[in-house]
Amino acid sequence: MNDYKLLPKLSQNLLEILNDEEYYDITIEVGNDPYVKIFRAHMVILCYRSPYLKRILSTNKKKNDGTLTHIKLSGISPENFHIILRYIYGGRLSLEEYDISDIVKILDAASKLSLQELINYIQSYLVEKKANLLEQNFNFIYQTSFENDSFLKLQEYCTDLISKEPVKIFKSLNFSSISGKLLTSILQSDNLQTSEIQVWEYVIKWGLAQNPELSSDPTKFSDKVLPYMEILPKELYMDLLKTFLSRSDLNSKPNNESKPHITKEINSRTVDSKIITYQHVELISKWIDRLEITDWSTPYEFKLLFRGSRDGFTSDDFHKFCDSQSCTVTVAKVKDTSEILGGYNPIAWRSDSGFGSYDTTKDSFIFSFKNNKIENYILSRVIDENHAIYNSDFCGPTFGNDDLNLFDRLFSLSDRRSISKKNSYDKSIRETEDKFYVEECEVFQIV
Structure with a gap:
C-alpha cells in the first residue's frame, strides 16, 4: 500500500481538530481595529508548523492556572489568516478562486509567518499557472517581489521577463505606473524585438502618465519629436518625424485602414514556415491584439508545433503534437490553388471522443489569403462564441461548425479532405463551400 494514500484522512482529521471547540489551548487575535477576529488553535501544531509562531509562543509560556494563551497578529487580514490556518493544519490550499491581488496577500501572510514551503508553492503556482496575469500586472509583481527577500522565484521571473521579453511589459495593464529605474532597465535590454518608433510611443505614453498636464494629442508630433532633435540620432529623428507627420496630415485619407503596410525591418525577419512569410506573421499578430494595422514590427514569435509534411496529416497526428497547447495559429495551403486558410485559437486543443464538444471564446478568428498577395485577405471573427472551437479525435483543427475543418476523418481517413462554410x-x-484538399498544414504557438 502506498503510504501517501493515508495522508488525505490525516489532513481531514487535523482540520476537524481545528474546528473543534473543546481542546484548543490558545486564542489568536488577528487584524486591526475595527476589523478583528479571534481564532482558536493548538500551540503544539502552531509551534511545529510555523517558525515565526514558535518564536512568539516561546515568550508566552502556557500558564498553570488554566487560562488560555492569547497572542495578537497585526498586518494580516482575518480572511487570509483563516486560509493560512487551514494550510497549517491540513496542508490544503486552493488558489483558483482568487485574483492576483488576493494571492499576493496570501503570499505576504505566508512570509510573515515564515512558512517557506507555502511561499515556494504560491510562487510556483503564479509563475506556472498565472503567467498571463503576472505579465498584465507586471509593475505590481515587480515591486512586491523585490520588497521581500523570500520571493526569489518571482524576482527571477521578473528579471527574465525584462531581459528576454521586455515588450510584454510595455503591454501590461499598469505599464504607465512603473518606475523610471525599471523603464530604464527595459530600454537597455538587448532583446526588445520591436522598432525604435514603437518604443518611442511607449516611452511617450509613460511620460504623459507622469506629467498629465502635457497634451496627449497624438497629432501634435512636435511635442513628441522636435524637442529631442539635438539628442536623437539623425536617422531615428527623421523616421519619427515622417511617422508623426503622416499621422497629423488632416487632409490625407487612407486607402484602406484595414490593409497592412509592411516595412523593410519586417522583411528582414523570418518564420519557420513553408506556407507563410513574416509579413503574414505581422498581420496575424495585429489581428490577435485587435490593433490597427501599422508599419511596426510585431512582438510575437511563431513557434512551430506541427507540420503535416513532417509529422503526418491525420487528425491523430495533429492532436499528438497540439493537444493541451493554447494560443495557436493554424495555417493550411489549399492544393492546386494559391489559397492560404487559417485560424487563431486562444484556448487549448483537445481530442474529445464520441461526438466531440465545443469550446467557448470571443477571441478566435479565421482568415484566408489569395493569389500569393498579403493584401488579398479575409478576416472573419467569431460571432457564435459558444461554438467557436470544436474538439474531436476525429477532426484536425476545427473552427466553428465547419467554418474551417481540416482533414476530418468523417470525410476520409487519408486524403486530407477539408471543408469551410460559414456558420x-x-x-x-x-468563395465556394466545396470540399478541398490540404497540400500543407502548420500549427504555431504564439510566444
Whole structure:
C-alpha cells in the first residue's frame, strides 16, 4: 500500500481538530481595529508548523492556572489568516478562486509567518499557472517581489521577463505606473524585438502618465519629436518625424485602414514556415491584439508545433503534437490553388471522443489569403462564441461548425479532405463551400 494514500484522512482529521471547540489551548487575535477576529488553535501544531509562531509562543509560556494563551497578529487580514490556518493544519490550499491581488496577500501572510514551503508553492503556482496575469500586472509583481527577500522565484521571473521579453511589459495593464529605474532597465535590454518608433510611443505614453498636464494629442508630433532633435540620432529623428507627420496630415485619407503596410525591418525577419512569410506573421499578430494595422514590427514569435509534411496529416497526428497547447495559429495551403486558410485559437486543443464538444471564446478568428498577395485577405471573427472551437479525435483543427475543418476523418481517413462554410464566424473565407484538399498544414504557438 502506498503510504501517501493515508495522508488525505490525516489532513481531514487535523482540520476537524481545528474546528473543534473543546481542546484548543490558545486564542489568536488577528487584524486591526475595527476589523478583528479571534481564532482558536493548538500551540503544539502552531509551534511545529510555523517558525515565526514558535518564536512568539516561546515568550508566552502556557500558564498553570488554566487560562488560555492569547497572542495578537497585526498586518494580516482575518480572511487570509483563516486560509493560512487551514494550510497549517491540513496542508490544503486552493488558489483558483482568487485574483492576483488576493494571492499576493496570501503570499505576504505566508512570509510573515515564515512558512517557506507555502511561499515556494504560491510562487510556483503564479509563475506556472498565472503567467498571463503576472505579465498584465507586471509593475505590481515587480515591486512586491523585490520588497521581500523570500520571493526569489518571482524576482527571477521578473528579471527574465525584462531581459528576454521586455515588450510584454510595455503591454501590461499598469505599464504607465512603473518606475523610471525599471523603464530604464527595459530600454537597455538587448532583446526588445520591436522598432525604435514603437518604443518611442511607449516611452511617450509613460511620460504623459507622469506629467498629465502635457497634451496627449497624438497629432501634435512636435511635442513628441522636435524637442529631442539635438539628442536623437539623425536617422531615428527623421523616421519619427515622417511617422508623426503622416499621422497629423488632416487632409490625407487612407486607402484602406484595414490593409497592412509592411516595412523593410519586417522583411528582414523570418518564420519557420513553408506556407507563410513574416509579413503574414505581422498581420496575424495585429489581428490577435485587435490593433490597427501599422508599419511596426510585431512582438510575437511563431513557434512551430506541427507540420503535416513532417509529422503526418491525420487528425491523430495533429492532436499528438497540439493537444493541451493554447494560443495557436493554424495555417493550411489549399492544393492546386494559391489559397492560404487559417485560424487563431486562444484556448487549448483537445481530442474529445464520441461526438466531440465545443469550446467557448470571443477571441478566435479565421482568415484566408489569395493569389500569393498579403493584401488579398479575409478576416472573419467569431460571432457564435459558444461554438467557436470544436474538439474531436476525429477532426484536425476545427473552427466553428465547419467554418474551417481540416482533414476530418468523417470525410476520409487519408486524403486530407477539408471543408469551410460559414456558420459560427461572421464571414465566409472562401468563395465556394466545396470540399478541398490540404497540400500543407502548420500549427504555431504564439510566444
